[in-house]
Amino acid sequence: xxxxxxxxxxxxxxxDADVINEIKAREKAYAQDLQRQGKWRHLWRVAGSYANVSIxxxxxxxxxxxxxxxxxxxxxxxxxxxxxxxxxxxxxxxDR
Amino acid sequence: xxxxxxxxxxxxxxxDADVINEIKAREKAYAQDLQRQGKWRHLWRVAGSYANVSIxxxxxxxxxxxxxxxxxxxxxxxxxxxxxxxxxxxxxxxDR
Amino acid sequence: xxxxxxxxxxxxxxxDADVINEIKAREKAYAQDLQRQGKWRHLWRVAGSYANVSIxxxxxxxxxxxxxxxxxxxxxxxxxxxxxxxxxxxxxxxDR
Amino acid sequence: xxxxxxxxxxxxxxxDADVINEIKAREKAYAQDLQRQGKWRHLWRVAGSYANVSIxxxxxxxxxxxxxxxxxxxxxxxxxxxxxxxxxxxxxxxDR
Amino acid sequence: xxxxxxxxxxxxxxxDADVINEIKAREKAYAQDLQRQGKWRHLWRVAGSYANVSIxxxxxxxxxxxxxxxxxxxxxxxxxxxxxxxxxxxxxxxDR
Amino acid sequence: xxxxxxxxxxxxxxxDADVINEIKAREKAYAQDLQRQGKWRHLWRVAGSYANVSIxxxxxxxxxxxxxxxxxxxxxxxxxxxxxxxxxxxxxxxDR
Amino acid sequence: xxxxxxxxxxxxxxxDADVINEIKAREKAYAQDLQRQGKWRHLWRVAGSYANVSIxxxxxxxxxxxxxxxxxxxxxxxxxxxxxxxxxxxxxxxDR
Amino acid sequence: xxxxxxxxxxxxxxxDADVINEIKAREKAYAQDLQRQGKWRHLWRVAGSYANVSIxxxxxxxxxxxxxxxxxxxxxxxxxxxxxxxxxxxxxxxDR
Amino acid sequence: xxxxxxxxxxxxxxxDADVINEIKAREKAYAQDLQRQGKWRHLWRVAGSYANVSIxxxxxxxxxxxxxxxxxxxxxxxxxxxxxxxxxxxxxxxDR
Amino acid sequence: xxxxxxxxxxxxxxxDADVINEIKAREKAYAQDLQRQGKWRHLWRVAGSYANVSIxxxxxxxxxxxxxxxxxxxxxxxxxxxxxxxxxxxxxxxDR
Numbered sequence: 001x002x003x004x005x006x007x008x009x010x011x012x013x014x015x016d017a018d019v020i021n022e023i024k025a026r027e028k029a030y031a032q033d034l035q036r037q038g039k040w041r042h043l044w045r046v047a048g049s050y051a052n053v054s055i056x057x058x059x060x061x062x063x064x065x066x067x068x069x070x071x072x073x074x075x076x077x078x079x080x081x082x083x084x085x086x087x088x089x090x091x092x093x094x095d096r
Numbered sequence: 097x098x099x100x101x102x103x104x105x106x107x108x109x110x111x112d113a114d115v116i117n118e119i120k121a122r123e124k125a126y127a128q129d130l131q132r133q134g135k136w137r138h139l140w141r142v143a144g145s146y147a148n149v150s151i152x153x154x155x156x157x158x159x160x161x162x163x164x165x166x167x168x169x170x171x172x173x174x175x176x177x178x179x180x181x182x183x184x185x186x187x188x189x190x191d192r
Numbered sequence: 193x194x195x196x197x198x199x200x201x202x203x204x205x206x207x208d209a210d211v212i213n214e215i216k217a218r219e220k221a222y223a224q225d226l227q228r229q230g231k232w233r234h235l236w237r238v239a240g241s242y243a244n245v246s247i248x249x250x251x252x253x254x255x256x257x258x259x260x261x262x263x264x265x266x267x268x269x270x271x272x273x274x275x276x277x278x279x280x281x282x283x284x285x286x287d288r
Numbered sequence: 289x290x291x292x293x294x295x296x297x298x299x300x301x302x303x304d305a306d307v308i309n310e311i312k313a314r315e316k317a318y319a320q321d322l323q324r325q326g327k328w329r330h331l332w333r334v335a336g337s338y339a340n341v342s343i344x345x346x347x348x349x350x351x352x353x354x355x356x357x358x359x360x361x362x363x364x365x366x367x368x369x370x371x372x373x374x375x376x377x378x379x380x381x382x383d384r
Numbered sequence: 385x386x387x388x389x390x391x392x393x394x395x396x397x398x399x400d401a402d403v404i405n406e407i408k409a410r411e412k413a414y415a416q417d418l419q420r421q422g423k424w425r426h427l428w429r430v431a432g433s434y435a436n437v438s439i440x441x442x443x444x445x446x447x448x449x450x451x452x453x454x455x456x457x458x459x460x461x462x463x464x465x466x467x468x469x470x471x472x473x474x475x476x477x478x479d480r
Numbered sequence: 481x482x483x484x485x486x487x488x489x490x491x492x493x494x495x496d497a498d499v500i501n502e503i504k505a506r507e508k509a510y511a512q513d514l515q516r517q518g519k520w521r522h523l524w525r526v527a528g529s530y531a532n533v534s535i536x537x538x539x540x541x542x543x544x545x546x547x548x549x550x551x552x553x554x555x556x557x558x559x560x561x562x563x564x565x566x567x568x569x570x571x572x573x574x575d576r
Numbered sequence: 577x578x579x580x581x582x583x584x585x586x587x588x589x590x591x592d593a594d595v596i597n598e599i600k601a602r603e604k605a606y607a608q609d610l611q612r613q614g615k616w617r618h619l620w621r622v623a624g625s626y627a628n629v630s631i632x633x634x635x636x637x638x639x640x641x642x643x644x645x646x647x648x649x650x651x652x653x654x655x656x657x658x659x660x661x662x663x664x665x666x667x668x669x670x671d672r
Numbered sequence: 673x674x675x676x677x678x679x680x681x682x683x684x685x686x687x688d689a690d691v692i693n694e695i696k697a698r699e700k701a702y703a704q705d706l707q708r709q710g711k712w713r714h715l716w717r718v719a720g721s722y723a724n725v726s727i728x729x730x731x732x733x734x735x736x737x738x739x740x741x742x743x744x745x746x747x748x749x750x751x752x753x754x755x756x757x758x759x760x761x762x763x764x765x766x767d768r
Numbered sequence: 769x770x771x772x773x774x775x776x777x778x779x780x781x782x783x784d785a786d787v788i789n790e791i792k793a794r795e796k797a798y799a800q801d802l803q804r805q806g807k808w809r810h811l812w813r814v815a816g817s818y819a820n821v822s823i824x825x826x827x828x829x830x831x832x833x834x835x836x837x838x839x840x841x842x843x844x845x846x847x848x849x850x851x852x853x854x855x856x857x858x859x860x861x862x863d864r
Numbered sequence: 865x866x867x868x869x870x871x872x873x874x875x876x877x878x879x880d881a882d883v884i885n886e887i888k889a890r891e892k893a894y895a896q897d898l899q900r901q902g903k904w905r906h907l908w909r910v911a912g913s914y915a916n917v918s919i920x921x922x923x924x925x926x927x928x929x930x931x932x933x934x935x936x937x938x939x940x941x942x943x944x945x946x947x948x949x950x951x952x953x954x955x956x957x958x959d960r
Binding site for chain 2: 865866867924925926928929945947948949950960
């Protein structure tokens with residue numbers, strides 16, 4: 001089951017540089033692991049911003065919550081979610 | 097070059113049913129043709145709405161304008177566009 | 193799988209009274225049928241408005257889209273959807 | 289008398305971890321106590337967020353204010369309230 | 385139990401003048417009747433607008449919905465509602 | 481001359497507790513004094529929030545500014561103001 | 577007593593040209609009469625729009641409502657009002 | 673003196689096709705004449721929309737109002753204006 | 769050439785009192801100097817707020833930027849600007 | 865390929881003056897270098913603000929992201945981006 005997830009990162013200007021760099025490193029590893037598992041199906045940068053557009057493929061809403069709330073950058077992001085499903089005009093079997 | 101395109105359809109309540117049905121039929125044919133050409137890379141329905149989330153793959157901004165402004169439903173849609181590019185944490189070569 | 197669905201009804205002032213009354217009658221029958229099936233789990237009126245707050249219980253996003261897009265009043269409503277899941281502090285087993 | 293209450297939690301990034309953890313523990317105990325009393329009728333997580341959708345069942349507006357303003361996380365939440373009542377199409381006697 | 389109710393009137397420009405004048409006459413009679421019953425406690429015009437700020441005194445949310453949805457101008461108004469209760473600094477016993 | 485005034489209190493999380501408690505005590509005394517003078521005609525809590533709806537009765541705009549800008553909590557509040565006047569359907573002589 | 581009033585004109589596209597031209601002629605005469613009386617103290621066009629910024633000088637809120645609600649274009653305008661008073665740094669005695 | 677002007681075109685769906693086509697032809701001729709005069713310095717399409725971003729070069733605010741209010745499509749456009757001036761980091765003498 | 773300028777002051781709660789008082793004193797002197805020069809034509813307080821509505825009379829956009837960006841409180845204000853010009857219904861020669 | 869980029873600068877009030885001045889110096893050098901390369905085609909100040917309107921000329925979305933995310937002030941700016949293309953009524957060959 002697919003969801004569009006948009007994440008906008010807002011790093012507080014007075015946070016310790018080492019702390020945030022360590023969080024970003026964990027975020028990258030986490031994101032790549034979820035991509036390898038097929039759960040984070042697409043991950044694009046929005047050009048001109050510190051934001052991304054993503055497509056998640058999860059079993060249900062609970063798994064979506066579990067994956068997103070465990071993002072290391074979760075406390076520093078504005079996140080919006082939209083449930084997706086197959087479009088009647090789509091010719092792509094996998095865009096369900 | 098990829099763009100996220102979101103389309104929300106607003107059909108006026110007093111439009112002639114035959115007119116709008118003919119437009120919708122042309123919209124479907126047009127959307128499927130662009131998908132077959134690889135220019136409309138993804139097309140998802142937003143669950144619970146008369147709206148879609150799409151990914152377009154175009155040569156440049158001019159082609160994006162050309163493809164979108166020729167949508168048969170173009171006069172009846174609110175459309176938002178976001179330019180995308182490769183995310184540094186993406187492992188998918190094709191999510192450029 | 194649960195979703196909060198909020199519906200705000202906007203009837204055009206120049207629509208034929210018989211047409212809209214027939215649509216409302218079908219809407220009521222449809223809503224009560226889905227409630228009896230357990231798919232429309234809760235339906236509340238928002239006091240002071242022509243709007244409702246609902247909880248849907250569906251198999252997946254596709255079923256949510258199917259149920260909502262077939263509402264007879266669908267063309268006359270602004271609808272927002274939020275995916276829900278079990279809250280870690282909930283004591284109600286069924287509020288999953 | 290029912291109210292929909294939506295709570296979005298915003299923890300300041302520079303708050304002391306022990307302080308906030310103690311507040312969260314009291315929040316959980318308080319929420320579970322109100323659920324056991326039947327005053328906090330439903331509590332759902334909004335998937336992909338640090339937010340909830342709740343249904344409160346109170347005697348009047350004053351009790352709603354009393355219950356919400358005593359939430360340990362009250363100073364750290366954006367809260368919206370909507371009064372609910374029985375929908376004419378509802379078949380659930382208790383969704384009053 | 386008190387509620388603040390704000391009503392903004394939007395008369396469609398192409399509505400029949402006799403129809404709307406008859407509705408306005410019924411609105412006035414209805415509003416004055418509810419004031420005499422004590423249920424529509426205050427009614428002020430917002431200066432420079434076709435809008436009002438009102439205070440309703442009702443038994444519960446259901447009565448609020450009943451009174452507002454029966455306003456003759458209900459289909460032509462944007463209405464917002466806020467539940468009120470006694471303020472701890474109020475010295476007015478009746479501003480409960 | 482009447483004005484609706486809405487005040488939403490936002491206390492910074494890192495302010496000194498003694499400082500803010502002293503401000504709140506002065507706010508309460510000030511509000512009760514203005515109520516006794518008849519200038520702060522109504523003061524209601526908005527249920528579920530740290531906010532109030534108030535009706536001020538002042539000689540002119542300058543007095544409104546004087547009363548509001550001297551609120552001890554003024555630097556910590558979002559305040560909106562709407563000028564009121566007698567509604568043609570009001571039956572209450574004093575709701576001028 | 578001064579108020580800033582901003583008016584944005586929205587003429588429906590399907591209104592009869594003679595009807596609206598007659599309304600505009602009455603609007604101009606009415607505006608010039610109020611200016612001559614000193615009640616409509618300033619009237620500026622916002623460059624690039626069909627909108628104005630005005631300063632009204634009235635006895636009280638009731639007169640403001642009376643003057644604005646009698647504008648011939650009143651049903652076709654979005655109007656916002658802000659109460660003004662003397663600024664402590666103003667050197668202009670008449671900008672009260 | 674430069675202004676950024678953004679125009680979003682909204683053609684009513686029930687307008688006569690010949691009427692609107694004649695307006696569009698006049699709009700194009702008018703826009704090209706102003707470009708030749710140097711007053712409409714830049715005109716870009718926003719890709720994926722029926723909107724443009726323009727730079728006007730005018731003597732003063734009054735000329736800006738004159739040029740924009742005479743656009744044949746003026747009644748069918750949402751227009752926003754921002755005054756521009758030379759940026760201290762600009763190296764382009766003409767971007768004044 | 770006239771511009772409407774609206775300024776909303778937001779003083780950070782943790783700024784040093786002496787620092788901000790010195791800034792406010794310079795702001796007042798600067799505002800009064802510009803008023804004496806005729807460049808800051810009107811300055812009104814918005815009643816019930818820490819905000820003003822002003823009319824500036826400048827040679828061009830560059831002078832507007834110069835005057836506003838040198839306001840001592842500039843870093844602590846939300847500022848909006850609207851270009852004004854003579855209204856065709858104005859009878860005041862100087863409201864150009 | 866052209867993009868309109870709007871940047872609004874928000875400097876935290878408690879940032880070290882030397883740190884921010886060094887960042888601003890680097891920003892200016894970076895902006896002037898990109899202008900000399902022809903990639904930052906236009907740069908205007910929005911009069912009355914700490915903001916600019918810019919036109920970028922880049923090879924693709926990825927280059928836009930690269931140029932913007934390397935702005936020294938990037939962490940302190942709200943940035944919006946709109947893809948542009950040739951307008952059918954433009955007479956300027958280079959406004960592609």
